[in-house]
Amino acid sequence: MAGRKGAIAFGLVYIPVELFTATQDDAVRFNQLAKDSMKRVRYVKTCPDCKRELKPEDIVKGYQYEKGKYVVVDDEELDVIKTDADRAMKIVQFSDIDEVPPLYFEKPYQVVAQPGGEKALELLRRAMVDEGKIAIGTTVLGNSETPIALIPHDDDLVMMTLHYQSEVKDIPKTLQHPDVADEELSMAKQLVESMTAPFDPSRFRNTYQEKLMQLIQDKIAGKQIVAESQEAQPSNIINLMDALSASLKARDGKDGEPKKPAPAKKPARKRASA
Numbered sequence: 001m002a003g004r005k006g007a008i009a010f011g012l013v014y015i016p017v018e019l020f021t022a023t024q025d026d027a028v029r030f031n032q033l034a035k036d037s038m039k040r041v042r043y044v045k046t047c048p049d050c051k052r053e054l055k056p057e058d059i060v061k062g063y064q065y066e067k068g069k070y071v072v073v074d075d076e077e078l079d080v081i082k083t084d085a086d087r088a089m090k091i092v093q094f095s096d097i098d099e100v101p102p103l104y105f106e107k108p109y110q111v112v113a114q115p116g117g118e119k120a121l122e123l124l125r126r127a128m129v130d131e132g133k134i135a136i137g138t139t140v141l142g143n144s145e146t147p148i149a150l151i152p153h154d155d156d157l158v159m160m161t162l163h164y165q166s167e168v169k170d171i172p173k174t175l176q177h178p179d180v181a182d183e184e185l186s187m188a189k190q191l192v193e194s195m196t197a198p199f200d201p202s203r204f205r206n207t208y209q210e211k212l213m214q215l216i217q218d219k220i221a222g223k224q225i226v227a228e229s230q231e232a233q234p235s236n237i238i239n240l241m242d243a244l245s246a247s248l249k250a251r252d253g254k255d256g257e258p259k260k261p262a263p264a265k266k267p268a269r270k271r272a273s274a
Contacts, residue, residue, distance in 0.1 A: 010091035016114035086140040094133040111157040187244040194251045
């Protein structure tokens with residue numbers, strides 16, 4: 001799988017790298033069908049004058065500079081104005097990761113060195129790990145410049161695209177902060193501690209999608225779809241202390257033994273120099 005070639009630039013250092021998408025969409029997809037014929041619904045692009053159907057090669061990009069007047073720009077022209085500096089990830093500063101609000105993070109990419117850039121990339125990664133920093137910068141993706149963060153992850157380096165400040169909405173609701181009793185806070189902390197464990201992504205799976213696929217298989221087999229029994233959910237927390245106490249007792253019954261402390265995180269493994 002080919003990646004997007006570019007570079008990391010900071011100071012006078014220039015590291016040739018490739019970017020690879022780090023996530024995928026596993027959602028079940030449905031097609032829209034005409035109810036009577038059960039044929040797929042088609043979305044046809046047509047010319048407003050002659051009404052004929054347009055193929056992809058019949059369509060161009062146009063920017064409206066006056067009402068009804070457009071200037072056409074093709075992909076080759078868009079690529080011409082991109083310089084190597086535009087394609088590079090330009091680091092402008094280093095920061096602590098907790099200084100970037102979670103609302104700003106968007107999409108992850110794996111960063112891999114191109115031949116000849118392995119040692120320089122490893123030096124950058126190790127320096128950030130040892131200093132506990134992430135890199136903040138910009139790059140051009142598609143037809144837009146976007147802010148990015150370079151984040152060490154285990155023995156790898158991840159580029160995360162960021163939202164611009166103008167793209168992040170103000171949080172619409174003000175969170176209330178009522179007073180809490182020391183006893184309530186102590187019991188809440190006990191519940192948090194009893195549920196604390198190292199993050200394990202394999203623990204989580206899309207159970208709803210599994211049920212969705214089972215529904216599809218049952219429909220194909222002509223089986224009748226029967227609603228699952230619903231678990232009773234509390235309509236309101238009448239007594240917070242009772243709810244916390246019951247949660248702790250449920251955890252004790254589930255685990256069956258005192259919780260073991262989480263193992264200490266191992267330091268990042270050193271790579272051999274290129």
